Amino acid sequence: MRIRPVGAHALLLDCDDPEQVQAWRAELWRRREAGELTAVEIVPAAATVLLDGVPDPAAAAARIAGWTPLGGVAASTAAKVEVPTVYDGEDLPAVAAQWGVDVPDVVRRLRHTEFRVAFCGFAPGFAYLTGLPAELAVPRLATPRTRVPAGSVALAGPYAGIYPTASPGGWLLVGRTDAVLFDVHADPPARLTPGTRVRLAAA
Incomplete structure (x- = not known):
């Protein structure tokens, strides 16, 4: 997974495959709910995850680089x-x-x-x-x-x-x-x- 800035207040995570996209989507949503990440939008696509509305993209990228996704939402808990x-x-x-x-x-x-x-x-x-x-x-x-x-x-x-x-x-x-x-x-x-x-x- 690679992280790169997009504009002034966004980051784009380039993922290796769709499974990695889903793992990072779930992890980033979980971190945002826990107050560990500030982002207005978290938008998955076929091979990327966009974080928009990030106040300090450089600091957020450094934190994300140290995280490891726990995996996708458990089948029993997903809607x-x-x-x-x-x-x-x-x-x-x-x-x-x-x-x-x-x-x-x-x-x-x-x-x-x-x-x-x-x-x-x-x-x-x-x-x-x-x-x-x-x-x-x-x-x-x-x-x-x-x-x-x-x-x-x-x-x-x-x-x-x-x-x-x-x-x-x-x-x-x-x-x-x-x-x-x-x-x-x-x-x-x-x-x-x-x-x-x-x-x-x-x-």
Whole structure:
């Protein structure tokens, strides 16, 4: 892991892999809750963790360099959300072909996988879900759709995701949900936040 300054009041942790990102995200949140770290935002991404609103970045970087992550949030204590999902996505046959199985096997695998929110991005409330083995990664569409309906459950690369609002997108559609995943009036607005465990349960 490497730490570098970003602007006047931010630090960026460059991590070696997604597991290290999650370990540092959990450690930094824990340290902030304990009063050992001051940061307005702690934002994980695919390979980095951003700390924004850090009053003294040099001092914070020195402290962080001496810490060792205890590991991610324990499965028994992390928040868990079940998302009722209808598995009727038009790209299910393509996913089945990629995986070398039939469609019911794809659905069975997705229903029984415990996903975890690695980070959020692309659109407000869009969570990148990890949990599938690396060998089940699937390519995005060569030409993205101009409109993907809100609630669409989809796969791309090593991730699963749910479109919280209608938008263009190139992920492979495997299902849909009526669950509301982003509400500007809620606190927090996004229902799926980093570290949350997610089940794409059958509706």
